[in-house]
Amino acid sequence: MEDWQNGGFGFYVHWPFCMAKCPYCDFNSHVSKEIDQKQWRSAYLSEIDRVAEEIGPRTLNTIYFGGGTPSLMDPDLVAAIIERIRTHWPTANDFEVTLEANPTSIEAGRFQGYRDGGVSRISMGYQALNDEDLRRLGRMHTAKEGMEAFEIAKNAFDRVSFDLIYARQDQTLDAWRDELTRALELSIDHLSLYQLTIEQGTAFGDRYERGKLRGLPSEDLATDMFFVTQELCDKAGMSAYEVSNHAKLGSESRHNLVYWRYGDYAGIGPGAHGRITVNGQKIATETLRQPEAWLQAVEKSSNGETERDIVSKADQASEMLMMGLRLSEGVSLERFSALSGSKISSQTLENLSEMGMLLLDGDRLRATPQGRVILNALLRELLVDI
Amino acid sequence: MTDLAKIRNFSIVAHIDHGKSTLADRLIQETGTVETREMKEQLLDSMDIERERGITIKANTVRIDYLADDGEQYVLNLIDTPGHVDFAYEVSRSMRAVEGSLLVVDSSQGVEAQTLANVYHAIEANHEIVPVLNKIDLPASDCDRVAEQIEDVIGIDATGAIQVSAKTGQGIHETLEAIVKELPAPEGNRDAPLKAMLVDSWYDAYLGVIVLVRVIDGVLRKGDRIKMMQNGSVHPVDRIGVFKPEMTMIDELGPGEIGFLTASIKQVRDTRVGDTITHEKKGCAEPLPGFKPAQPVVFCGLFPVDNAEFEDLRDSIEKLALNDASFSYEMETSAALGFGFRCGFLGLLHLEVIRDRIEREYNIELITTAPSVIYHVHMRDGTMLELHNPADMPDLTHVDHIEEPRIKATILVPDEYLGDVLKLCQDRRGIQLDLTYAGSRAMVVYDLPLNEVVFDFYDRLKSVTKGYASFDYQLTGYREDFLVKMTVLVNEDPVDALSTMVHRDRAEQRGRALVEKLKELIPRHMFKIPIQAAIGGRVVARETLSAMRKDVTAKCYGGDVSRKKKLLEKQKAGKKKMRQFGKVEIPQQAFINALKMDD
Ligand SMILES: Nc1nc2c(ncn2[C@@H]2O[C@H](COP(=O)(O)OP(=O)(O)OP(=O)(O)O)[C@@H](O)[C@H]2O)c(=O)[nH]1
Ligand SMILES: C[S@@+](CC[C@H](N)C(=O)[O-])C[C@H]1O[C@@H](n2cnc3c(N)ncnc32)[C@H](O)[C@@H]1O
Ligand code: SF4
Ligand SMILES: [Mg+2]
Numbered sequence: 001m002e003d004w005q006n007g008g009f010g011f012y013v014h015w016p017f018c019m020a021k022c023p024y025c026d027f028n029s030h031v032s033k034e035i036d037q038k039q040w041r042s043a044y045l046s047e048i049d050r051v052a053e054e055i056g057p058r059t060l061n062t063i064y065f066g067g068g069t070p071s072l073m074d075p076d077l078v079a080a081i082i083e084r085i086r087t088h089w090p091t092a093n094d095f096e097v098t099l100e101a102n103p104t105s106i107e108a109g110r111f112q113g114y115r116d117g118g119v120s121r122i123s124m125g126y127q128a129l130n131d132e133d134l135r136r137l138g139r140m141h142t143a144k145e146g147m148e149a150f151e152i153a154k155n156a157f158d159r160v161s162f163d164l165i166y167a168r169q170d171q172t173l174d175a176w177r178d179e180l181t182r183a184l185e186l187s188i189d190h191l192s193l194y195q196l197t198i199e200q201g202t203a204f205g206d207r208y209e210r211g212k213l214r215g216l217p218s219e220d221l222a223t224d225m226f227f228v229t230q231e232l233c234d235k236a237g238m239s240a241y242e243v244s245n246h247a248k249l250g251s252e253s254r255h256n257l258v259y260w261r262y263g264d265y266a267g268i269g270p271g272a273h274g275r276i277t278v279n280g281q282k283i284a285t286e287t288l289r290q291p292e293a294w295l296q297a298v299e300k301s302s303n304g305e306t307e308r309d310i311v312s313k314a315d316q317a318s319e320m321l322m323m324g325l326r327l328s329e330g331v332s333l334e335r336f337s338a339l340s341g342s343k344i345s346s347q348t349l350e351n352l353s354e355m356g357m358l359l360l361d362g363d364r365l366r367a368t369p370q371g372r373v374i375l376n377a378l379l380r381e382l383l384v385d386i
Numbered sequence: 387m388t389d390l391a392k393i394r395n396f397s398i399v400a401h402i403d404h405g406k407s408t409l410a411d412r413l414i415q416e417t418g419t420v421e422t423r424e425m426k427e428q429l430l431d432s433m434d435i436e437r438e439r440g441i442t443i444k445a446n447t448v449r450i451d452y453l454a455d456d457g458e459q460y461v462l463n464l465i466d467t468p469g470h471v472d473f474a475y476e477v478s479r480s481m482r483a484v485e486g487s488l489l490v491v492d493s494s495q496g497v498e499a500q501t502l503a504n505v506y507h508a509i510e511a512n513h514e515i516v517p518v519l520n521k522i523d524l525p526a527s528d529c530d531r532v533a534e535q536i537e538d539v540i541g542i543d544a545t546g547a548i549q550v551s552a553k554t555g556q557g558i559h560e561t562l563e564a565i566v567k568e569l570p571a572p573e574g575n576r577d578a579p580l581k582a583m584l585v586d587s588w589y590d591a592y593l594g595v596i597v598l599v600r601v602i603d604g605v606l607r608k609g610d611r612i613k614m615m616q617n618g619s620v621h622p623v624d625r626i627g628v629f630k631p632e633m634t635m636i637d638e639l640g641p642g643e644i645g646f647l648t649a650s651i652k653q654v655r656d657t658r659v660g661d662t663i664t665h666e667k668k669g670c671a672e673p674l675p676g677f678k679p680a681q682p683v684v685f686c687g688l689f690p691v692d693n694a695e696f697e698d699l700r701d702s703i704e705k706l707a708l709n710d711a712s713f714s715y716e717m718e719t720s721a722a723l724g725f726g727f728r729c730g731f732l733g734l735l736h737l738e739v740i741r742d743r744i745e746r747e748y749n750i751e752l753i754t755t756a757p758s759v760i761y762h763v764h765m766r767d768g769t770m771l772e773l774h775n776p777a778d779m780p781d782l783t784h785v786d787h788i789e790e791p792r793i794k795a796t797i798l799v800p801d802e803y804l805g806d807v808l809k810l811c812q813d814r815r816g817i818q819l820d821l822t823y824a825g826s827r828a829m830v831v832y833d834l835p836l837n838e839v840v841f842d843f844y845d846r847l848k849s850v851t852k853g854y855a856s857f858d859y860q861l862t863g864y865r866e867d868f869l870v871k872m873t874v875l876v877n878e879d880p881v882d883a884l885s886t887m888v889h890r891d892r893a894e895q896r897g898r899a900l901v902e903k904l905k906e907l908i909p910r911h912m913f914k915i916p917i918q919a920a921i922g923g924r925v926v927a928r929e930t931l932s933a934m935r936k937d938v939t940a941k942c943y944g945g946d947v948s949r950k951k952k953l954l955e956k957q958k959a960g961k962k963k964m965r966q967f968g969k970v971e972i973p974q975q976a977f978i979n980a981l982k983m984d985d
Pocket of ligand 1: 401402441
C-alpha cells in the first residue's frame with residue numbers, strides 16, 4: 001500500500017473570482033467584470049486531462065470546487081468539469097462533490113443546476129447571523145437572504161454545511177454563545193467554525209498594522225470562545241472532528257479529510273496546490289495565481305503549473321503530523337515512523353501526555369482539546385529534531 | 387628632520403559629537419594634505435564601526451604641512467581623539483604626546499561633561515589650550531554665551547576663542563594660524579641619547595606591529611637597534627614613517643616629531659604604551675614617567691548562541707584582544723549557557739563595540755550576560771577575592787565583607803531637569819558632592835557606586851533629560867557596603883547567568899523589576915512558570931508567567947500545508963536560539979534585557 005492511500009484521493013478545482021473582496025480574506029480571489037466561462041471551461045478540461053495522464057488509474061473519493069466563489073460558475077461549466085473528471089477515474093462508494101457557495105439570492109438560483117450537474121454537497125459562507133456583523137465583514141448578503149438560500153440548499157442537496165467566523169470585532173462571549181446556539185438549531189449536520197484570523201496583505205491586516213482595527217478579542221476571550229464552541233457543539237452531537245470543523249458522526253467532509261489524513265489531491269485552477277504521488281514520489285504542485293496568467297499558460301503550453309517540488313520522506317512525515325493532529329482521530333505513529341525513518345522522542349510524548357496535551361493510545365497519537373488549541377506549540381516540540 | 391621651532395603638536399578634544407573629527411577633516415583639506423576628491427567625512431574614523439556609529443573610538447594621528455601667513459613652512463601633528471567617556475584613556479595618553487589642545491565646543495550646545503573632563507586632562511598635561519567654538523553655521527549657535535560659559539565653568543580665557551564651522555570651512559584658516567601662533571613649539575635635544583614615548587601600538591595585517599612614537603630627545607633612524615626600557619627587549623627598526631594620513635615612509639624622526647616605526651615585533655603585547663624607547667647602545671638614563679595602563683572595569687559573559695561555535699569565538703576574541711590592550715578575557719563555563727568567555731571592558735560602549743565586531747566581522751551570534759563590576763570580597767581568613775562574576779560568589783559564611791568600586795560622576799544638565807537627575811542619582815545610591823550653576827545649567831557631582839552606573843544609567847539619564855544632560859566619571863576607589871547576591875529561579879531552577887550583586891536595601895525593588903521584566907521576555911509556555919528572585923534561600927520577588935492559551939491555525943486546507951510548514955521551520959529556527967533551562971526556554975536577548983530598568 002502506498003502512503004497516500006491512508007487518506008484517499010481528491011480533486012480540487014479552484015475558481016478565482018468573487019463579486020467583491022472581503023476585507024479579511026487572503027484566498028486567491030479576484031474581482032473581474034468579464035469572465036468568458038467558455039474559455040475557462042476548455043482550460044479546466046485541458047488541465048484535467050493533463051493531470052489524469054500523469055496520475056493514472058485509481059479510485060477517486062471526492063471533488064471540491066473552492067474559491068473564490070464557485071457559486072458564480074455556470075452550472076453547466078461545473079457539470080462539464082465533473083463529467084470530465086469522472087471519465088478518467090472510477091469513483092468510490094462514498095464519492096462526494098462539494099461546492100462552496102455564497103448565500104445570496106442570485107446564487108441560490110443556481111443551486112438546482114449544480115445538483116443536476118452532480119454536486120452532492122454544498123458549503124455556504126454565512127460568516128455571521130446578523131446584518132450589522134455581516135456588513136463589518138464586508139459580505140454581500142443579509143441574514144434573511146442567507147436563511148432563504150439555506151432553505152433552497154436544503155431542498156436541493158442531501159448535505160449542506162455552513163461556515164461561521166467568530167472571535168470577531170466587539171463580539172462578546174454571550175453573543176457568540178447565542179449565535180452558535182441558533183446555528184445549531186438549524187438541524188444541520190456539518191459546521192465550519194473559524195476564529196477570525198488577521199492575515200497580512202488583507203484590508204483587515206493593513207488596518208491592524210496601523211493599529212486601527214479595534215475591538216478584537218484578547219487571547220483569553222478568544223480561547224474561552226473556542227471552549228464554549230466545543231461545549232455547545234458537543235451537547236448538540238456535533239463534536240469537533242477537526243480544529244474548526246464539526247459534524248454529526250459520518251457527516252464529515254470527505255474532501256477535507258483527504259487533506260488532513262494526508263492523502264493525495266490534485267489541484268487545478270489558478271493558485272491551486274496539490275500533493276500527488278507519481279512513481280512512488282510525493283510531488284507538491286502549485287499553479288499560477290493570476291487568473292489571466294494561468295489561462296494563458298494553459299492555452300499556450302497546456303500547463304498551468306509553476307515549479308514543482310519533490311516532498312522528501314521526512315517532510316511528508318512532518319506534513320502528515322501537522323495535518324493529522326488537527327483531527328480528533330489523530331495520527332498513526334507507525335505511519336509517521338515509516339515515512340520519517342525516525343521516531344518522535346518518547347520523552348517528549350510522555351511529557352506532553354502528562355501535561356494533558358496528548359493522548360497516546362497504542363499506535364494512535366491524538367491531541368486533546370487542550371492540546372489542539374495550542375497545536376502549533378505542540379508541533380514545534382514534536383518536530384524539533386525531525 | 388624638522389626644526390623644532392617649526393613643529394606644533396596638538397590634540398583635538400571635545401565632548402562627544404562636538405565636531406572634532408570634522409574639524410580634523412577641514413584642517414587636512416585646507417592644507418592640501420589630502421586631495422579634495424579623496425576627502426570623505428570624518429576621514430580619520432576608518433574602522434567600520436566608527437563610520438557606522440559616527441563616533442571616534444581610536445585616537446588618530448596626522449601630520450600636516452602648513453605654509454603659514456608668516457611665510458614659514460610648519461609641520462603640524464594633529465591627534466583626533468574620541469569623545470565618549472569609555473575611551474577617555476585614549477584621550478589622556480594622546481595628550482602626553484603633544485604640547486597643546488584645541489578644545490572644541492559646539493556653540494549651539496555649550497560646555498558638556500566631557501568638555502570639562504578633557505580640560506582637566508589637558509591642564510594636567512600642562513597644555514596650552516586654544517578654545518574653538520564650532521558649528522557657528524547652526525541657527526542655535528550662540529558664541530557669546532558659550533564663551534562666557536567656558537570662562538565661568540572651566541575658568542580659561544575665551545576671549546581669543548576661534549569661531550568655526552567645521553561644516554562650511556569658516557574659521558579654518560584662523561584656526562591654523564592660532565595653532566602656529568598660540569601653541570608652543572616642542573622642546574628637545576637632537577644630540578642627547580634617544581628618548582621616545584611609545585604612544586600607541588596596533589597590529590597591521592601587512593606590516594605587523596606598528597608603534598606610534600613621539601621623539602623627545604635624540605634621533606630615531608631606520609636600521610637603529612632600539613630598546614624597550616620596561617623589559618629591555620631589543621628590536622632592529624625596519625621602517626620609519628608618518629601618517630599623512632596614509633603611511634608615508636621617511637628616514638628619521640627627530641625631537642618633537644611624531645611618527646611610527648615597525649621593528650618585527652611579533653605581538654602588540656610585547657609593546658607597552660607609555661614605555662620609553664631608546665637605543666640599545668648609548669641609551670638614555672632616565673625613562674619617561676609612563677602611563678597607568680587602562681583597566682577594564684565592566685565585565686560580562688559572552689557565549690555563542692550555537693555551542694558549536696565556541697572555538698570560533700575564542701579565535702575572534704584573541705584577534706580582537708591583539709589590538710586592544712584594555713579588553714581582557716578568560717574562559718568561563720555556565721551551567722545555563724555552556725562554554726564562553728568572561729570579558730572585561732572599559733565601559734558599556736566598549737562592550738557593545740566589541741560585541742558588534744564579533745557578531746559582524748566574525749559572524750558569531752552571541753548571548754551577552756548582565757554586566758558586572760569587580761567586587762572585592764574580603765574573606766574571614768583575611769584574603770581578598772576579586773569577584774568578576776556574581777555566579778562565583780563564595781559561600782557567605784566565609785565572607786567577612788564586600789567592597790564595591792565607586793566613581794565620581796559629573797553631570798551637566800539644564801535647570802529644568804535637575805530634579806529628575808538628582809532623583810536618578812539618589813535612586814542609584816548616590817551621595818551628592820557638589821552642585822553649582824553656570825547660567826541655566828547645573829553641574830552636579832555625585833559619588834556613585836559603579837555597579838549602579840555601568841549598565842543603564844546613561845540611557846536613563848538621557849531619557850529623563852530628553853538628551854540634554856552630559857555625563858562623565860572617574861573611578862575613585864573601593865568602599866564597603868551591604869551587598870548581596872541575588873539569584874533568579876525560573877520554574878524553580880536557578881539560572882546562574884542571571885545572578886547579580888545588589889545592595890541589600892534595593893534587593894526587593896531590583897528583584898521585582900527583574901522578575902517583571904523576565905515575565906515579559908520569556909515567551910509563554912504550555913505550562914505556567916514561576917519566576918523568582920531570591921537572596922540566599924529567601925524569595926524577595928515573584929511573578930508567574932501564565933501558560934499559553936491559544937496557538938493554532940484556524941483554517942487549514944490543502945494549499946496551506948507548504949505555508950504552514952515554512953512557518954513551523956521558522957519557529958523551529960527561533961527555538962534553536964533559545965536556551966533550555968529544565969523545561970523552560972529563555973530567549974538569548976533576555977539575559978541582558980532583563981536588567982534594563984524602566985524605573
Ligand atoms: N552644522 C554643523 N555640523 C557639524 C559641524 N561640525 C561637525 N558637525 C556634525 O556634528 C556631528 C558630529 O561630528 P564629529 O566630527 O563626528 O564629532 P566628534 O566630536 O568627532 O565625535 P566623537 O568622535 O564621537 O566624539 C556630525 O554629524 C557632523 O557632521 C559644524 O560646524 N556645523
Ligand atoms: C475559501 S473561503 C470562501 C468561501 C466563499 N467564497 C465565502 O466567502 O463564503 C472559505 C471560508 O474560509 C473562512 N475564512 C476566510 N478567511 C478567513 C479569515 N481571515 N479568518 C477566518 N476565517 C476565514 C470563511 O468562513 C470562508 O467561508
Ligand atoms: S471570503 Fe469568499 S467571497 Fe469573500 S473574498 Fe474570500 S473567497 Fe471571496
Ligand atoms: Mg570623532
